[in-house]
Amino acid sequence: MSLAALPQAGLARLGRAVLSALAELGRVAMFAGAVLSHVLRPPFYGRELFAQVIAIGWLSLPVVGMTALFTGGALALQIYSGGARFQAEFAVPSIVAIGMVRELGPVLGGLMVAARVASSIAAEVGTMKVTEQIDALVTLSTDPLKYLAVPRVVAATLAVPVLVGVGDVIGIMGGWLVGVNRLDFNSGSYLHNTAQYLETWDVMSGLFKGAAFGFIVALMGCYHGMNSGRGAQGVGRATKAAVVAASVLILAANYVLTEVFFSA
Amino acid sequence: MIRLDDVHKAFGANRVLKGVTLEVPRGQSLVVIGGSGTGKSVLLKCILGLVRPDRGLIQVDGRDVTLGDRDAFLARFGMLFQGGALFDSLRVWENVAFRLLRGPGKRPKAEARAIAIDKLRRVGLGEAVAELFPAELSGGMQKRVSLARAIAADPEIIFFDEPTTGLDPIMSGVINELIRDLVTEMGATAITITHDMTSVRAIADSVAMLHGGVVRWHGPVSALDSSGDAHVDQFIHGRADGPIATVR
Numbered sequence A: 001m002s003l004a005a006l007p008q009a010g011l012a013r014l015g016r017a018v019l020s021a022l023a024e025l026g027r028v029a030m031f032a033g034a035v036l037s038h039v040l041r042p043p044f045y046g047r048e049l050f051a052q053v054i055a056i057g058w059l060s061l062p063v064v065g066m067t068a069l070f071t072g073g074a075l076a077l078q079i080y081s082g083g084a085r086f087q088a089e090f091a092v093p094s095i096v097a098i099g100m101v102r103e104l105g106p107v108l109g110g111l112m113v114a115a116r117v118a119s120s121i122a123a124e125v126g127t128m129k130v131t132e133q134i135d136a137l138v139t140l141s142t143d144p145l146k147y148l149a150v151p152r153v154v155a156a157t158l159a160v161p162v163l164v165g166v167g168d169v170i171g172i173m174g175g176w177l178v179g180v181n182r183l184d185f186n187s188g189s190y191l192h193n194t195a196q197y198l199e200t201w202d203v204m205s206g207l208f209k210g211a212a213f214g215f216i217v218a219l220m221g222c223y224h225g226m227n228s229g230r231g232a233q234g235v236g237r238a239t240k241a242a243v244v245a246a247s248v249l250i251l252a253a254n255y256v257l258t259e260v261f262f263s264a
Numbered sequence B: 001m002i003r004l005d006d007v008h009k010a011f012g013a014n015r016v017l018k019g020v021t022l023e024v025p026r027g028q029s030l031v032v033i034g035g036s037g038t039g040k041s042v043l044l045k046c047i048l049g050l051v052r053p054d055r056g057l058i059q060v061d062g063r064d065v066t067l068g069d070r071d072a073f074l075a076r077f078g079m080l081f082q083g084g085a086l087f088d089s090l091r092v093w094e095n096v097a098f099r100l101l102r103g104p105g106k107r108p109k110a111e112a113r114a115i116a117i118d119k120l121r122r123v124g125l126g127e128a129v130a131e132l133f134p135a136e137l138s139g140g141m142q143k144r145v146s147l148a149r150a151i152a153a154d155p156e157i158i159f160f161d162e163p164t165t166g167l168d169p170i171m172s173g174v175i176n177e178l179i180r181d182l183v184t185e186m187g188a189t190a191i192t193i194t195h196d197m198t199s200v201r202a203i204a205d206s207v208a209m210l211h212g213g214v215v216r217w218h219g220p221v222s223a224l225d226s227s228g229d230a231h232v233d234q235f236i237h238g239r240a241d242g243p244i245a246t247v248r
Helices: A003-039 A046-086 A089-130 A133-139 A144-181 A187-197 A200-226 A231-262 B040-048 B070-074 B092-096 B109-122 B127-131 B139-151 B169-186 B197-203 B221-226 B230-237
Strands: B002-011 B014-024 B029-033 B055-060 B077-080 B157-161 B189-193 B206-211 B214-220
Touching (some): A046 A089, A089 A144, A144 A200, B014 B040, B014 B206, B014 B214, B029 B197, B040 B055, B040 B077, B092 B139, B109 B127, B109 B139, B139 B157, B206 B221, B214 B221, B214 B230, B221 B230
Antiparallel strands (some): B002 B014, B206 B214
């Protein structure tokens, strides 16, 4: 290839990558549309939905709780030492609370759920695909999208906001523990400051974010699982792609939702 | 009757089916033989609608399989998958009764369980197995559970994809006998894919050999040894030398 042709080849490669990314985006959007279109149409698989609420919500509680606890504690320390530069140590309780419920609770909770749940859904559904279990579902007159994807997506959309709410409380408690035991705050005034500056919308916006992140996590897990390649390597790739896509989309959605909720 | 007329299917540049034409009369057991990768499983999946053919017509009892009520169409079929394809998260009886617990033919749970246990008994498995999960079973038991699932709703048409692969000769014999008995008893139409010539002779009324994307030979099982086709002869005798390339 001549030197003059190099920029053209690079441009062609870039064009192909952009087209491929747009095609993938279109496929994901169509998959999301198909899942949503099935949510309110029978048959409903209540037992599968309940099982997924337990698997996604209840069983994610320890990891989300631990994340929130340590994050709340670290946040209190950071704000205290940073705030000391301009004599704002008193703001620790309110900033920990606002930071947790608006941002860190939903985002870190979402990312932890992405790591735990998107990977497990993609691996499970991907394995079902490569072992012909999804074909078997079809031959048994059961729509795999309805039986596998809808319960998981609905369960995650319902369960993750609850996880975020619990994580918020635990995160604030982490800040309180550090504030009272390490930074010599008075317990009563710490809790009073937390409650005084926290508004209902702060909490609600975080819960809405949680619902959006739950939807993203389960959607990516199902999408990549159902499009898994052959063999162990195919399932491995699908699992990795699900976690990466869910994590990136959570961060992107977080920015968009923050713009929507708080840009005024 | 199942009728395939000039069915084509390609995956990218790989043309797997290049014009398959085949008829299976009602109540007959057809066995499809052919080398690995010749499109035998794709053929079954095309009939079931799991894979969409690029060209050609597939009819069951004179009706195009791509038209009409899909659930009603699939309710006529039972399929035994090569690897069993049992659902890991469900107990054995729930696997067998899967169709009976959902959809238009839904039965009360107790009735579905009783039918599942009856079908398990039919394939030689006791009630104790019903409460186990598939991962707790041996390969042969999984195949039999899958067979029980395939016949649970008394289908008119049953597909068996390599039913004896990976089983020891005794278990293969048991499965072959079961399939033959089930097809005879139920009067079902059956298509079986296998490489196992013992299975072919035990299960088949007629045999079709798929090679090069088309049906190379089709005839009654009694004529298999005198087919006069070099491809069929090489395949059934397992010879390395012959018109079928061993490096594919």
